[in-house]
Amino acid sequence: MNCLLCNGQVDQGLTLSQILSFQALTTDSVCSACRRQFSPLNRVKTCRLCGRKLLAAMPDPCLDCEKWRRGFPYPFASRSLYEYNDAMREFMKRYKFMGDYRLRAVFSPILKAELRTTHRLIVPIPVHESTMATRGFNQVTGLLESLKLCECLATRDQQKTGRQSAKNRLTRVLAEQPFKLKPDTQAQITAKPVVLVDDVYTTGTTIRHAAGLLMAAGAASVVGLTLAR
Ligand SMILES: [Zn+2]
Ligand SMILES: [Zn+2]
Structure with missing residues (x-):
């Protein structure tokens, strides 16, 4: 092999x-x-709210999370399995952007082992229809194959107002909610604890948008799990 x-x-x-x-x-x-080449985060000290690797001088929770706590109306914590290092960046390029679906097998056993015993509803972050059309798959559900998922989220079409990376953080945070609940799914999440799963935690905005929507829709609590941070 x-x-x-x-x-x-x-x-x-x-x-x-x-x-x-x-x-x-x-x-x-x-x-x-x-x-x-991949660097697991379970062997190092990480921020208890966002899962980033903490350097010696950094407080826990990190300053970024302190800002989130002031601006985000729900309690939310996320953890990640690996550092987003060069090897992970290269992996994401080949898996997501070049669309090599076989590569899900590199991490799916590890991610699935993390979730196998959870009592939470497993909700993957969805990809936009246009991404689905070009890539042909959702990179998150690819990593979760064979687990029972609650795919209650869908993306909404947003008015593009310039490149994401060019916007400042506040503009991005205040930008329109990128997700919506699929029709007739609210009953599935009402009063249920949820774990939201994404491939990469970058600014934390995406996963918080999704968490905020699920909390507003009646979820009991929402935590995050991402492959990389
Ligand atoms: Zn090799
Ligand atoms: Zn943090």
């Missing part, structure tokens, strides 16, 4: 304990050299 990222050989050597345990053996879809 070849590594999905570098096409090199994936080492399938079994340890003695694996041989003795008779467990179903799963082989990683990437080689150990590629796997090592």
Whole structure:
């Protein structure tokens, strides 16, 4: 079997304990050299509200989250599994922007293991119809394949007022809600705890828009989980 990222050989050597345990053996879809390029956030100190890696001098919650706490009307915390480093950036480029759907297998087992025992409704962040048309898949649901999802969110068409990155944070935060509830889904989320799942936490605006909508629609609580931060 070849590594999905570098096409090199994936080492399938079994340890003695694996041989003795008779467990179903799963082989990683990437080689150990590629796997090592990703940086898990569970081994470092992270902000308890946004999951970013905290450097020594940074307070917890971070200053960014302090600002959010003043401006966002609901309690909200999100955590992420990996740092958005060069390897993750390259992965996202190939998976999302070049649309290599096979690459979901690099992280789907890890993300699904995180969510397998959750008591929360799993709500993926949706992609816009136009993205769906060009990419052919939702990169978030791709990573969650075979889990029971509550796909209650859809995107709304927004008036484009210049590039996202060119807007300042306040303009972006105050911009129109990018999501809506799909018809007849409100009853599914009423009084339910929810975990919102996205691929990358960048400014936190997207996931908070979705969290705010779900809270306003009656969810009991909403937390976030993203692959990268
Ligand atoms: Zn590799
Ligand atoms: Zn934070």
